[in-house]
Amino acid sequence: EAQVTQNPRYLITVTGKKLTVTCSQNMNHEYMSWYRQDPGLGLRQIYYSMNVEVTDKGDVPEGYKVSRKEKRNFPLILESPSPNQTSLYFCASSKDRTYEQYFGPGTRLTVT
């Protein structure tokens, strides 16, 4: 089954404790992206990757890091989480940046 997976699905953590949210896709897509979604603000892109070892900032990259060492995986790293990073996070993949994107199930992060 073609899918995008994310882990963990729910995470409660404390300010400053480094965390990683994993994302994996099995569709051999070149393009992958991370979004956060907050009430009233819609989907906002954090980082994206056009291919292995090629990443770039989206609209709200501050406080986040990413890496793309393998085509299928695109982890999101929060080195020092803060409460304003409490949000619902989605990973997505696509064959191209302007084609339909397929979303993972989401990770609800709470930073206290």
Next chain:
Amino acid sequence: QKEVEQNSGPLSVPEGAIASLNCTYSDRVSQSFFWYRQYSGKSPELIMSIYSNGDKEDGRFTAQLNKASQYVSLLIRDSQPSDSATYLCAVGSSNTGKLIFGQGTTLQVKP
């Protein structure tokens, strides 16, 4: 002006009616257009894609694209309470290399 605009709603329709959702975009060279459905707390799910002017039908859903007027719409026939969700419009442009999402329209289908 936002790149992709949708009325946030809520749009309320009775069960069995036609729901009409609209989206306008600003980039004239946009080439790909998508509708996603998102239930509260869940991930967006692709329901329609359209690339050329005219109508595209899939079951109860019809996407309509008018590039000259820069709008894309989604019609849902025989609306069901299970259609109650937020519908996101997304527009892609090879020129800018972006897929831009609207903020979504909330649809409520009342039994």
